[in-house]
Amino acid sequence: MRVDDLEKDEAALAQELPKLVAEAGKYALVFEQKIVGLFATYEEALTKGYEVAGMKPFLVEQISQIPQVQQFTRIVGFECLTSP
Amino acid sequence: MPHFTLTYGPVGPLIHAYIGVSTPRQNALVKANLSVPAPIVVKALVDTGASHTVVDPTVLKTLMLTPKRIAKTITPTTGDKPHKCYTYDVSFHIPLGTATSLFSKLAWEVSCLDLKHQGFEVLLGRDILAEGILVYDGKFASFSLAF
Numbered sequence: 001m002r003v004d005d006l007e008k009d010e011a012a013l014a015q016e017l018p019k020l021v022a023e024a025g026k027y028a029l030v031f032e033q034k035i036v037g038l039f040a041t042y043e044e045a046l047t048k049g050y051e052v053a054g055m056k057p058f059l060v061e062q063i064s065q066i067p068q069v070q071q072f073t074r075i076v077g078f079e080c081l082t083s084p
Numbered sequence: 085m086p087h088f089t090l091t092y093g094p095v096g097p098l099i100h101a102y103i104g105v106s107t108p109r110q111n112a113l114v115k116a117n118l119s120v121p122a123p124i125v126v127k128a129l130v131d132t133g134a135s136h137t138v139v140d141p142t143v144l145k146t147l148m149l150t151p152k153r154i155a156k157t158i159t160p161t162t163g164d165k166p167h168k169c170y171t172y173d174v175s176f177h178i179p180l181g182t183a184t185s186l187f188s189k190l191a192w193e194v195s196c197l198d199l200k201h202q203g204f205e206v207l208l209g210r211d212i213l214a215e216g217i218l219v220y221d222g223k224f225a226s227f228s229l230a231f
Contacts, residue, residue, distance in 0.1 A: 006154055043108065043191035046152075046173050050112035060173070060193075061153045069166050070195060072159045073133030074207065077198025080141045080170050 008033050009059035023063050030059040038063070085217070086186050087230030095203050097130040097220070097227040099178060103139060103206070105147055106173040107190035121147045123175070127204040130218065130227065134209035137176070137192070140199040143206070144172050155195055170196045176212070178229070187216065187231040 012033040020028070020038075027045035029036040031053045039045040042060065049058040062068070090099065104123030105113065113120045124143055136155075151170035158166050171193050180186035192212075199205060216231035 006151060010154060042173070042193055043106070046106055046108040046191050047111075050108045054112060055116055055118070055150075057150055059153050067156065069156045069158055070169075071133075071135040072138070072157065072197075072207070074131060074202075075160055076138065076207075077200070078157075078167050078169060079198045080144075080196040 005057040006059055009057075010061070013059065013061060017063070017065065020063050021065060024065060026063050028059075028061050028063055030061070031056075085230045086180055086184075087217075087228055088180060088186060089226055089228040091224075091226045093225075095129065098204060099128050099130065099208070099229070101126055101128045101206060101208070102175075102177040102179065103143060103147070103194075104175045104177075105149065106175050106192070109149070109173060110175075123177070126206045128206035128208040129202075129204045130213070130229070131207045131209060132213065132218070134207040136211050137194045137209040138197045138199065138207040139172070139174070139194045140205040141196050142200070144174075144196055147174070149174070151196070152193065157195065157197070172196060178231075186229065187212065 009030040013028055013030050023038050026038040027042050028038055029045045029049050036052055045060045102123040103126055110120050149172045152173050153171050154168050155171050156166035157169050173191055174194050176189045176192045177185045178187040219228040
């Protein structure tokens with residue numbers, strides 16, 4: 001369920017990305033597939049997210065026109081709470 | 085600049101840190117009359133090969149967190165096709181002595197990857213190291229962290 005919600009929110013953000021070129025570096029808050037707002041910091045986006053969504057799932061993602069990939073030189077496992 | 089110096093062993097530079105729910109989540113839990121999980125003491129490996137800070141799922145499960153986004157991740161086993169992992173919002177504190185913090189963030193994004201059997205629960209990545217200074221002294225098997 002959470003995977004679906006996050007993926008839908010990500011898809012909604014991806015659709016709007018071309019319009020957000022000037023907002024690179026800011027944090028987008030997406031709830032129920034709608035962009036609630038753009039924030040200067042992760043903490044500000046989270047604060048608004050919990051205010052709007054309470055304990056329901058919401059997405060916070062930094063806006064970037066280039067896909068961001070995390071790099072790890074150590075071998076790690078991909079088992080998580082509910083791995084995507 | 086506040087700092088500490090520790091010796092390192094065969095695993096590498098290890099420190100202790102506290103991970104808890106982020107302050108925005110804590111406020112939401114209180115508002116919803118839900119209990120706030122206590123911060124957890126973790127062993128963290130300082131890893132300049134990690135672009136981001138990673139936390140083992142057992143820690144995140146104890147804090148009863150929900151994911152905030154899906155990150156693309158490359159490791160030595162993924163090849164050039166990134167795998168997906170969840171990220172979570174936490175508070176992150178590195179203590180300095182018993183009363184103060186060397187590094188303290190009320191809201192920080194961490195990635196969830198399985199670190200069990202490696203002898204620590206956290207990889208302290210370059211996202212946190214970018215906020216301070218790391219000195220690695222190979223001759224004396226010690227390292228210093230300053231923020």
